[in-house]
Amino acid sequence: MKSVDTVINAKWVIPVEPDDRILEQHSVVINAGKITAILPSEKCTQQYQARETMDLADHALIPGLVNTHTHTAMSLFRGMSDDLPLMTWLNDHIWPAEMKWVSGEFVRDGAELAIAEMLQSGTTCFCDMYFFPEDVAAAARKAHIRAAIGLIIIDFPSAYAQDAAEYISKGLKLHDELRNEDLLTTVFAPHAPYTVSDEPLKRICILAEELDIQIIMHVHETGHEVDEAEQKTGIRPLARLLALDLLTPRLAAVHMTMLNDEEIDLVAETGVHVVHCPESNLKLASGFCQVEKLRQKKINVTLGTDGAASNNDLDMLSEMRTAALLAKGVAGDATAMPAHEALRMATINGARALGLEHKIGSIEVGKDADLVAINLAKTATTPVYEAVSQIVYAASRDQVSHCWVAGKLLLNNGNLTTLDESALCAKANKWRDVIKQADSGG
Numbered sequence: 001m002k003s004v005d006t007v008i009n010a011k012w013v014i015p016v017e018p019d020d021r022i023l024e025q026h027s028v029v030i031n032a033g034k035i036t037a038i039l040p041s042e043k044c045t046q047q048y049q050a051r052e053t054m055d056l057a058d059h060a061l062i063p064g065l066v067n068t069h070t071h072t073a074m075s076l077f078r079g080m081s082d083d084l085p086l087m088t089w090l091n092d093h094i095w096p097a098e099m100k101w102v103s104g105e106f107v108r109d110g111a112e113l114a115i116a117e118m119l120q121s122g123t124t125c126f127c128d129m130y131f132f133p134e135d136v137a138a139a140a141r142k143a144h145i146r147a148a149i150g151l152i153i154i155d156f157p158s159a160y161a162q163d164a165a166e167y168i169s170k171g172l173k174l175h176d177e178l179r180n181e182d183l184l185t186t187v188f189a190p191h192a193p194y195t196v197s198d199e200p201l202k203r204i205c206i207l208a209e210e211l212d213i214q215i216i217m218h219v220h221e222t223g224h225e226v227d228e229a230e231q232k233t234g235i236r237p238l239a240r241l242l243a244l245d246l247l248t249p250r251l252a253a254v255h256m257t258m259l260n261d262e263e264i265d266l267v268a269e270t271g272v273h274v275v276h277c278p279e280s281n282l283k284l285a286s287g288f289c290q291v292e293k294l295r296q297k298k299i300n301v302t303l304g305t306d307g308a309a310s311n312n313d314l315d316m317l318s319e320m321r322t323a324a325l326l327a328k329g330v331a332g333d334a335t336a337m338p339a340h341e342a343l344r345m346a347t348i349n350g351a352r353a354l355g356l357e358h359k360i361g362s363i364e365v366g367k368d369a370d371l372v373a374i375n376l377a378k379t380a381t382t383p384v385y386e387a388v389s390q391i392v393y394a395a396s397r398d399q400v401s402h403c404w405v406a407g408k409l410l411l412n413n414g415n416l417t418t419l420d421e422s423a424l425c426a427k428a429n430k431w432r433d434v435i436k437q438a439d440s441g442g
Contacts, residue, residue, distance in 0.1 A: 005407060006030040007050040009041045010061040010373065012387040016347050017362035020340050022387050028061060030369040033407035037365060054402070058377030060387045062343065063362050064124025064146075064370035064403065065316040066350030069216065069254045069275045069304025071130045072139070073102070073110030075117065076431045077309040086222055086284045094309060098131070101435060102159050107132040109427045111139035114314055116419050119145065121315045121397035122372040124405045127216060127252075127304070127354055129189040131160040134174050137184055143418045144408050146370060148354045150189030150216060151175060153204060155197055164200035168207070175211060183406060185213070187252075187354065192218040193237040194225055201244050208250050214355050215246065216275070220263075221255035222286045238263050247272050252353040254304065256294075257287030264290065268297040273353035276345070278322045279313075280306030291323065292331035295341070302350040303342075315397050320346050324392055339392040373402040 006029075013026040015038065027044035029037035037048070074094075081093035107130060118126055128136045129150035140147040151171030153164055161167040175186045188204045190196040196217075208215050220226055220237060229237045238259075241247055249271035256274045259267070267274065276289045294301050303323055305314045320342040327337035351361030360370045374395055376382070381390045381399065403411035410417055 001049040002047060004029050004031040004036060004048050004050050006052045006054065006369075006404075007044060007048055008054045008056060008061060008371065008373070009044070010056045010059050011376075012060040013038060013363060014060055014062045014343070014388060014391075015363040016063050016344060017364055019344065028363060028369070028371065030404070030407045033369055035363060035365055035367050035369050038363060054373075056373050056375075056402070059373040059375050059401065060391060061363070062122075062372050062374065062391065063347040064360065064372050064405065065122045065346045066302070066354070066356075066361060067118060067123045067126040067305055067314065067316055068252065068302040068350040068353055069277060069306060070114070070126055070128060070314060071307030071309070072114035072126065072128050072136055073107040073130050073132075074307035074309040075114040075314070076106065076110040076428060077307075078312050080309065080435075082312070084284075086286055087224055089284065089310065097435070099158065100438075101431075102131050104132045104135045106431065108135040108139050109424075109431065111136045112143065112419060113424045113428050114308065115139060115143045115145050116416055116421055116424050117308075117314045118316075119143070119403050119411050119416060119419075120400060120414070121313075121317055122374065122400040122403060123314070123316050124370040124372065124403055124410075125351070125354075125356070125360060127187060127350075129191070129216060131158055133171070134177075137174065137178060140184060141181070144183065144405055144410055146183045146356075146360065146405050148185050148187050148214070148356070149174065149178065150187055153188065153190040153200055154195050155200070156195070164196065168200065168203060172207070175213070185354070185356070187214040187216050190215070190217045192221070192225070193229065193240060198244060201241075201246060205245050213250075214252060214353070215250050216252040216254060218255055219253035220258040221281075223258055226258045236263070238266065242266065242270070249273070252302070255281060255286065255289065257281055257289050259290060261293075264293055264297055264299070267294070268299050273300045273302060273349075275302050275304045275353065276323055277304045277306040277319075278326050279319055280310045282322070282326070283312075284310055288326070288330045290330065291327040292333065292336040295337070300349050300352055301345055302353045303345045304350075316346050317391070317395055317397050317400070320392050339386075339389045342392045343388055369404050369407040371402075371404045372400060375399045375401050
């Protein structure tokens with residue numbers, strides 16, 4: 001009998017890699033934060049003695065979900081300015097609110113609230129893009145969640161930095177501070193082509209190669225963005241990024257709702273990843289990402305929630321369902337985006353876009369034990385003919401019972417183990433009261 005840290009016995013183990021496999025009555029063995037074995041539960045009891053055994057007789061065990069794009073601190077703006085078009089929402093509401101309220105304390109409180117919500121809905125890794133990224137890192141470290149911390153770059157001043165050079169300087173400092181962290185990595189996060197000029201983008205391109213890190217950026221989010229770029233420069237934003245040598249496998253382009261066929265071919269040729277945020281795009285009426293066309297070209301498409309201010313939740317299970325249904329509607333093809341592919345987008349594809357596919361995104365021996373258990377013995381997911389279909393098309397986030405990151409249990413029977421939910425909600429409500437009072441002139 002081999003002694004190990006944890007054994008999880010599940011009704012279904014869904015490894016994602018290799019694709020389309022569902023292992024019934026299997027166990028996942030964890031030791032020192034790593035997956036050391038995957039085998040039938042009957043054999044597991046004969047071979048392993050665990051310090052902790054988790055029997056999940058009604059559950060599916062999946063890789064932890066990867067939220068490839070969000071703005072965690074914006075959870076404190078949730079519901080503040082709804083039902084508005086993107087540029088009105090940004091220019092007249094969100095950017096003024098950020099100038100007035102965003103600080104290190106605001107970001108840390110908002111990030112902790114968002115992390116709690118993400119863990120409760122099965123997300124074990126997220127990629128953030130926001131001001132005061134060191135405070136997002138601190139919140140992630142406290143919760144023990146995995147995160148790719150976006151090193152924000154934008155041309156105009158904020159409470160965090162005055163110009164692109166200062167954003168980059170602060171980002172490099174944070175990258176250096178986090179380089180030995182096990183769960184925290186960094187990515188360059190230039191906001192968008194219309195907010196970052198050529199010289200900073202050129203420098204980011206060089207630095208990303210030198211530091212061997214990824215780049216994430218809003219690209220072709222709306223028709224307005226593309227039309228304005230053509231009027232000002234004579235070319236579309238993607239063509240500009242190509243001229244700046246940014247179109248490489250290092251780039252994860254977020255939204256990409258405004259692509260023509262030639263641009264889809266260009267994305268395929270250059271290896272750019274696409275981060276699809278279906279619910280945020282629908283809410284802001286930003287357009288439709290041509291997901292099925294991208295898939296047919298073998299482009300790596302991942303999923304993100306965007307921020308809670310424009311979604312209004314951080315629920316990756318809901319995002320999978322919306323992505324699958326929307327892809328079918330946009331393509332006019334019921335076979336587009338099958339359930340297994342939606343799960344891949346939310347797991348291994350996201351890990352690949354963040355350069356983490358060697359560590360997470362699938363249940364494989366040698367990878368970190370980032371895992372999520374979903375209880376399918378509920379009325380909404382009974383009977384189970386095919387577990388992945390039930391997860392994508394029927395399950396809700398209140399069925400997420402357990403989450404592990406690097407073998408550490410962060411959600412136990414729906415209860416957070418590293419964060420105080422009541423305290424987080426109290427802080428969020430305090431921020432709301434302060435903001436509402438100021439806005440009302442009180």
